[in-house]
Amino acid sequence: MxxxxxxxxxxxxxxxxxxxxxxxxxxxxxxxxxxxxxxxxxxxxxxxxxxxxxxxxxxxxxxxxxxxxxxxxxxxxxxxxxxxxxxxxxxxxxxTTLAVAELAMALMLSIVRDIPRGDAGMKAGKWLKKEMEGTELWHKKLGVIGFGRIGEATGKRAAAFDMEILGYDPLIPAAEIVKRGGKPVSFEELLAKSDIITMHLPLTPESKGMLNAAAFAKMKDGVRIVCAARGGVIDEEALLAALESGKVAAAGLDVFATEPPGLTALVSHPHVVCSPHIGAQTxxxxxxxxxxxxxxxxxxxxxxxxxxxxx
CATH class of the missing domain: 3.40.50.720 (NAD(P)-binding Rossmann-like Domain)
Known part of the structure; x- marks a missing residue:
């Protein structure tokens, strides 16, 4: 046996x-x-x-x-x-496809409406209504990097919010990305046009540090970043610098290069919403x-x- x-x-x-x-x-x-x-x-x-x-x-x-x-x-x-x-x-x-896709949407909604800050304020007896003007997902461009099962599932859920879905995946033909509900674009076009970027790809030598200082420089001012994929696909020092400069308005992160990451400058940043790698935890x-x-x-x-x- x-x-x-x-x-x-x-x-x-x-x-x-x-x-x-x-x-x-x-x-x-x-x-x-x-x-x-x-x-x-x-x-x-x-x-x-x-x-x-x-x-x-x-x-x-x-x-x-x-x-x-x-x-x-x-x-x-x-x-x-x-x-x-x-x-x-x-x-x-x-x-775990649905669980991760749903968490990506939760992080997305959290960073456009600053929900954790509002909750923390309420629990501290503060009424922060006037300080909490957010933005809507409606008609925003969502750049999905990695259009496999989870990227597709996230795109479908975002489309229900009337978002425009831009898809980049070097391993999936353009016609298949269209079939899955995305508009196929190059990596550079996705960086330049997206209001929110969500990462859904494995950590490989090719994807390590994919979002680095050069990539952030090509993005819109005020872009928002979501990652529920694998730690390491984002250069965390470059992300922190982009948050400090205002290039990136906010980030929602479920994964980190080192886990657990401890109370780093990135984790403690006021415009970062974090969760402890719970994408599959339903x-x-x-x-x-x-x-x-x-x-x-x-x-x-x-x-x-x-x-x-x-x-």
């Missing part, structure tokens, strides 16, 4: 599926050192974002056949090491992710066709 290790927890519905087919150990607080000591006993490893699946883990995992990521991003898994050791990597990319999304990754990992162990093979 297969042995599967869960290192970041998994919703009970996913564990039920796994236990019907394998021996499952759930150790959501395991340390990196302890993981190296025990991983050699297991055929499969299922993680979320906390566990770093390093080359050393693959080296120690002599029986390891598959690593499953309950969620989308796999930047915490060394894909080159996985390939070198013949280990399959799978994820559950569709499970009850419904976690149930879907657990179901998807449990079945995908078992399919990989059984040598069956895979829906979401990453490596």
């Amino acid at each position: 297969y042995k599967i290790l869960l290192t970041d927890g998994l919703e009970e519905n996913g564990q039920v599926i796994l236990r019907a087919n394998a021996l499952v150990d759930n150790n959501p607080t395991i340390t990196a050192d302890d993981l190296l000591k025990v991983v050699g006993e297991y055929d499969a490893l299922i993680v979320r974002g906390r566990t770093k699946v390093t080359p050393a883990v693959f080296e120690a995992g002599k029986k390891l056949k598959v690593v499953g990521r309950a969620g989308v991003g796999v930047d915490n898994i060394d894909l080159n090491a996985a390939k070198a050791h013949g280990v399959t990597v799978v994820n559950s990319p569709t499970a 009850a419904e999304a976690q149930v879907r992710a657990a179901d998807d990754i449990a079945n995908e990992v078992l399919a990989a162990l059984d040598g069956k066709a895979l829906r979401w093979k990453v490596a």
Whole structure:
């Protein structure tokens, strides 16, 4: 019988599926050192974002056949090491789409209406009505960088606010972006025309620091930035400088280059709304992710066709 290790927890519905087919150990607080000591006993490893699946883990995992990521991003898994050791990597990319798209909209609304400031003022006994003139989403241009599942879902929700959706994605043909509800544009055109920019792409060598000082310089004055993708796709020092100069009016951030980031100048900036990487953290999304990754990992162990093979 297969042995599967869960290192970041998994919703009970996913564990039920796994236990019907394998021996499952759930150790959501395991340390990196302890993981190296025990991983050699297991055929499969299922993680979320906390566990770093390093080359050393693959080296120690002599029986390891598959690593499953309950969620989308796999930047915490060394894909080159996985390939070198013949280990399959799978994820559950569709499970959290709606949750992340909804959070992107929540951040967007928060920064155009300064909702957290109003709430904080009320709780401090202040009535800040005259100081809180915001702006509307109506007829604003939303630049969506990354027009995959989450970018498309965010665009559809923004379109319900009568926003114009500009889409940039170097991996998706223009005709497909149109089919998904966006107007295909170049990266430079998106920067120049967008009133709000939202990021929906993985962290790769190509996307790292994609929004940097040069990119901010090409944007409209008073642009607003939303990122619920991956920390690192924005140069945080450049964003802070753009906020200080007024080039960027506000930013809504769910992800950071270092997590947790601590009380940095960016986190504490009065025109930044932050959340602690909760894009996928809804009850419904976690149930879907657990179901998807449990079945995908078992399919990989059984040598069956895979829906979401990453490596």
